[in-house]
Amino acid sequence: MADILLHLLPHVVSSLLYAALGFHFWRTRWCETDQPLLALPMQTWERAAILGALAVQGFGLYEGLFGAGGMRFSFSFALSLMLWLAVLIYWLESFRSRMDGLQPMVLPLAALCAAAPAVFPHLRVVANAGAWGFQLHFMTAMLAYSLFTLSALHAVFMGFAERKLHQRAVSRSLSSLPPILTMEALLFRVISVAFCLLTIALISGVMFSEALFGTAMALDHKTLFAFASWGIFAALLVGRRVYGWRGRVALRWTLAGFMVLLLAYIGSRFVAEVLLGRL
16 A cells, blocks of 8 residues: 555655646736736746656656556556646747746646546556567657647647737736747647657557557557548648648647547547546
8 A cells, every 4th residue: 555655656746746836837927916017037946846846747657657567558647648748848948938928827737637647547568568669659659649739738828828919908927928929830840740750650550560469550440530630730731831821720720630639549548447447
């Protein structure tokens, strides 16, 4: 029992840290006051606190996935890993752009997902984890899922900022956000990298499926959703380059592609592990 609690501790601690930091950023960047709307750049201690929460969560993820030898995985760890990478990218981006106004959005979500492995701690052993073909497929797929998660979150944040601008609502939350063009440039950088990773994941899945599992890749719902998501993001990138898609059009395509991709893995694993109790 004590060992179980010890393994769950990093997830609980990182969740509490994210929640506290999210409240701090909301109070200092979003909460309306009588003070003038002055920009408040991210402080050194704030960056250090976020990095500390990332380190604690990362330790918990590593111990859960690789601590018992071999490799284990579950939908709750997938969610936690996705938001861990999202917070990390925002933390890195904060050194070149103003990201402090986005923290009240991403940190509460990170708090919820960081706690997911503590609420749903069951892990399943991943077969063929030692094969390099599987490792390539798994790592590129998870990185692609994580980056597409970030792109979807970022699209929601951009939609929030655009709505505020159209309403001409000058508020503290709006003044703390980066410029729309900066947010849009970051969105398409993330989508471009994620699209390349998803392409590698799909190609490696097709190439190594028979070698690892003895059968060719099956056209199940997971595979079909993954290829459909690839097609949506391919159309988005082509539309961006050829037709100059931006604004609401780009945001809708981003969210549509993400929802289809979410159904490809997270949805199926949630049904199998939580609703049906299969590991």
